Amino acid sequence: MRKFVLAIALLGLSTASTLAQQPxxxxxxxxxxxxxxxxxxxxxxxxxxxxxxxxxxxxxxxxxxxxxxxxxxxxxxxxxxxxxxxxxxxxxxxxxxxRTGLVMPWAKGKIASINLLDRADDRGGTVAQLQPGVIANIKTCDGTWCRIVIILERARDVDGYVRQDKLWGVYPNEKVE
The missing domain is CATH 2.30.30.40 (SH3 Domains)
Structure with a gap:
């Protein structure tokens, strides 16, 4: 009888832990x-x-x-x-x-802007300066750099590169194609 009660108790624990992991x-x-x-x-x-x-x-x-x-x-x-x-x-x-990303939302009010670069390199030329909180369309990410596009209403879109860790909306080291 004791073995039967123990089996039921173990079954109950297994079922409870499974349900806890599901919606x-x-x-x-x-x-x-x-x-x-x-x-x-x-x-x-x-x-x-x-x-x-x-x-x-x-x-x-x-x-x-x-x-x-x-x-x-x-x-x-x-x-x-x-x-x-x-x-x-x-x-x-x-x-x-x-896929979109927010440019450094954690830096609002702390920094004025970050540079959007013409290539995936810290020495790249500045294409634009982006304020924290700007929404960017993510085109690709290689795990370190992301190519993004900023859609402007009355001007041409701005396309360039930013370090992946400066975006919220992409995981560290994630590759986006």
């Missing part, structure tokens, strides 16, 4: 890697406290292209984190796989 209800999302970076598709994205429209809106993002990190998935909902650490749930249809 509520045990329903998994896309099977894509988590965490991963994506961007906001529109200028208005409701960040909810839970994975349904019944949950309260905790925040409204108003910046299309803003990079966010998916940290969990549940059915059609994604739990995301922004560069300031704010977390919540959004519908997957409001997210885009387009």
């Amino acid at each position: 509520p209800g045990g329903r998994l999302g896309t099977g894509l890697p988590v965490p991963r970076y994506v961007s906001l598709k529109t200028d208005r994205v409701n960040l909810r406290e839970g994975p349904s429209k019944d949950h309260r809106t905790a925040w409204v993002f108003q910046r299309a292209g803003l990079p966010v990190e998916i940290i969990a998935e549940y059915e059609t909902w994604r739990r995301i984190r922004d560069s300031e650490g704010t977390e919540g749930w959004v519908l997957h249809s409001l997210l885009s796989g387009r």
